Amino acid sequence: TMPLSLLLCCRALVYLNSLRSCFFSSVSALFCFRYGPLFGLYLGPHYTVVINSHQHAREVLMQKGKDFAGRPSMVTTNLLTRGGKDIAFSDYTPLWKYHRRLVHNSFTLFGEGTTRLQDIVLSEVDSLCVELLSSEKQGFDPSSAVTRAVTNIICTLVFSATYRHGDAELQEVIQYNNGIVETIARGGLVDIYPWLKVFPNKSLSKLKKCITIRDQLLTRKLQEHKLSRSDGDPCDLLDALLKGQTSGQGQKSSESKDDGITDDHVLMTAAEAFGAGVETTSTTLLWILAYLLHHPEVQERVQKELDEHVGSERTVTISDRGQLPYLNSVINEGMRIRPVSPVLIPHTAMTNSSIGGHAVSQGTRVLVNMWSIHHDPHHWDKPDLFNPERFLDHHGQQVTPSSFLPFGAGPRVCVGKSLARLELFLFLSSLLQRMSFRVPRGAPLPNLQGRLGVVLQPLPFKVVVIPRAGWEDGGK
Ligand code: HEM
Ligand code: PLO
Numbered sequence: 001t002m003p004l005s006l007l008l009c010c011r012a013l014v015y016l017n018s019l020r021s022c023f024f025s026s027v028s029a030l031f032c033f034r035y036g037p038l039f040g041l042y043l044g045p046h047y048t049v050v051i052n053s054h055q056h057a058r059e060v061l062m063q064k065g066k067d068f069a070g071r072p073s074m075v076t077t078n079l080l081t082r083g084g085k086d087i088a089f090s091d092y093t094p095l096w097k098y099h100r101r102l103v104h105n106s107f108t109l110f111g112e113g114t115t116r117l118q119d120i121v122l123s124e125v126d127s128l129c130v131e132l133l134s135s136e137k138q139g140f141d142p143s144s145a146v147t148r149a150v151t152n153i154i155c156t157l158v159f160s161a162t163y164r165h166g167d168a169e170l171q172e173v174i175q176y177n178n179g180i181v182e183t184i185a186r187g188g189l190v191d192i193y194p195w196l197k198v199f200p201n202k203s204l205s206k207l208k209k210c211i212t213i214r215d216q217l218l219t220r221k222l223q224e225h226k227l228s229r230s231d232g233d234p235c236d237l238l239d240a241l242l243k244g245q246t247s248g249q250g251q252k253s254s255e256s257k258d259d260g261i262t263d264d265h266v267l268m269t270a271a272e273a274f275g276a277g278v279e280t281t282s283t284t285l286l287w288i289l290a291y292l293l294h295h296p297e298v299q300e301r302v303q304k305e306l307d308e309h310v311g312s313e314r315t316v317t318i319s320d321r322g323q324l325p326y327l328n329s330v331i332n333e334g335m336r337i338r339p340v341s342p343v344l345i346p347h348t349a350m351t352n353s354s355i356g357g358h359a360v361s362q363g364t365r366v367l368v369n370m371w372s373i374h375h376d377p378h379h380w381d382k383p384d385l386f387n388p389e390r391f392l393d394h395h396g397q398q399v400t401p402s403s404f405l406p407f408g409a410g411p412r413v414c415v416g417k418s419l420a421r422l423e424l425f426l427f428l429s430s431l432l433q434r435m436s437f438r439v440p441r442g443a444p445l446p447n448l449q450g451r452l453g454v455v456l457q458p459l460p461f462k463v464v465v466i467p468r469a470g471w472e473d474g475g476k
Pocket of ligand 1: 272
């Protein structure tokens with residue numbers, strides 16, 4: 001009989017394929033090798049191993065993290081990143097390590113503990129609450145308000161600038177991002193057979209158009225920023241990168257002919273911070289909202305916890321995080337049941353290595369199927385049920401199950417992890433402290449199936465916002 005994991009993996013692949021014609025399984029099903037829960041298949045000419053258990057995921061990402069820290073070169077991501085001058089899609093090289101450290105350090109500059117970052121987030125959270133509380137009483141789609149709030153946080157961190165409601169440039173950013181999410185690295189045929197790029201291809205031309213718009217916009221912003229730069233301490237990510245360009249090129253090794261962090265790298269980093277920082281966080285928030293509409297009892301319990309530990313007299317701050325285990329569990333359960341990055345970003349083997357005792361040769365692509373790990377019935381009771389209590393023990397204390405890795409792990413772990421966690425906490429706690437969400441009269445509950453681009457997004461849905469006691473005037 002077929003082992004369960006195989007079934008699960010097939011299910012995940014079917015799910016991933018269900019809405020768009022991604023060629024993932026159809027091209028490859030011809031040659032499929034099974035090693036227990038491991039899965040080997042050919043995506044066109046590329047031998048690819050699919051990981052479906054958390055043990056193997058830990059082996060690949062952590063124990064042997066360095067062996068598997070490479071990234072494949074793909075047509076679409078090469079266009080997006082000017083041949084890997086970013087962090088996420090760049091292969092594992094000394095320059096990449098230096099670049100990643102620069103970005104990471106500048107994030108810790110606004111670090112979790114510092115009040116600066118919290119103030120930036122809280123100020124956007126406040127405006128979002130005011131906007132939602134004064135919104136259409138018949139129901140509205142919350143996604144643009146959420147996206148703007150999250151975009152403004154990143155914009156402050158990267159450029160020290162924010163957008164006002166209805167700003168045309170913001171609209172442009174949202175549009176090109178949507179276009180890129182739909183067309184990038186979706187397992188489409190050009191990324192499997194690169195020579196196909198010489199033929200006309202609708203999706204590829206759309207991608208190119210979006211990238212051009214992005215580059216114009218960001219180049220302009222970068223120039224403005226360079227003109228207004230002072231010599232003091234770096235005040236945003238761009239400052240930090242421009243400083244890193246000139247000061248000690250830590251990793252500029254003698255054997256490599258690369259010229260360190262170029263202007264292209266700076267531009268690609270800004271673009272990626274925008275892309276990664278906005279799409280992931282806003283998508284996660286929207287998924288959680290969608291599930292709260294399906295489970296009003298969960299929403300009420302979060303609000304009860306907030307009333308007990310915070311009340312309505314003051315705003316929530318990050319120091320409340322330890323006192324709100326149920327809210328934290330709701331966030332975790334949202335990221336479990338609908339991981340925004342269901343197969344992470346493809347990894348490649350840097351050297352000959354092994355997974356679960358099976359030899360894996362250099363260059364092999366490795367997909368970590370977080371969807372099937374987060375829905376594995378051996379580790380999750382009724383995996384399709386939204387049940388935040390799985391992240392709590394008998395005493396109501398938080399637990400982190402081993403089959404839960406929404407940010408990946410190891411050398412390629414998400415660089416924005418602590419920023420993302422801070423944002424998710426402050427957004428959700430402040431929103432639910434001040435308002436309740438309902439489905440508009442006569443409207444359907446949100447569709448939970450989702451739409452798969454490079455991230456797994458919910459389909460558009462509508463909400464009605466009801467102010468909670470003390471916040472009727474919008475909290476102004
Ligand atoms: C990588 C998840 C927010 C920047 C990743 C990966 C995942 C992930 C699964 C890939 C790990 C791998 O390939 O093994 C998430 C989730 C987020 C989130 C669930 C929010 C809920 C953010 C934010 C930023 C960010 C806010 C930046 C501002 C990045 C970057 C990478 C990455 C640059 C590439 C890291 C590398 O390849 O070395 N993230 N992320 N992410 N994330 Fe996030
Ligand atoms: C989102 C659209 C942007 O225009 C470009 C971009 C850059 C980084 C990508 C991001 C997109 C999608 C989500 C990704 C992120 C890097 C890490 C993150 C893939 C394509 C995740 C969830 O893995």
